[in-house]
Amino acid sequence: MYLHLGSNIAVPAADIVGIFDLDNCSTSRITREFLRSVEEEGMVINVGNELPKSLVVCCPKGSWQRVYISPLASSTLEGRLLSGKIE
DSSP states (O other): OEEEEETTEEEEGGGEEEEEEHHHHTTSHHHHHHHHHHHHTTOEEEOSSSOOOEEEEEOOTTSOOEEEEESSOHHHHHHHHHHTOOO
C-alpha cells in the first residue's frame, strides 16, 4: 500500500519512519541540522511547489533514507494512514 504525498508522489506505507509537522519540528536545532545534512546528501525530495507543511521520513529496505517535503498537512497524511485510505 502507498501513501499519496501530493503532486503524483506516493511512497510505500511500510517505508515511512515518521510524519512531522514542518512548523513545529523546524523550531528544533537538531531537526534543522538533520534537514541540512540530508539536503547536502541529496536525500530531500520536494513534493510540489506549494507551501510545505509536512516532513515525511522514509527508509526503504536496501536503499538510502529519503525525506519528502509535502504540501499536505501532517494531520491529513496521518489520517490517511490511520483510516486505511492509502493507495
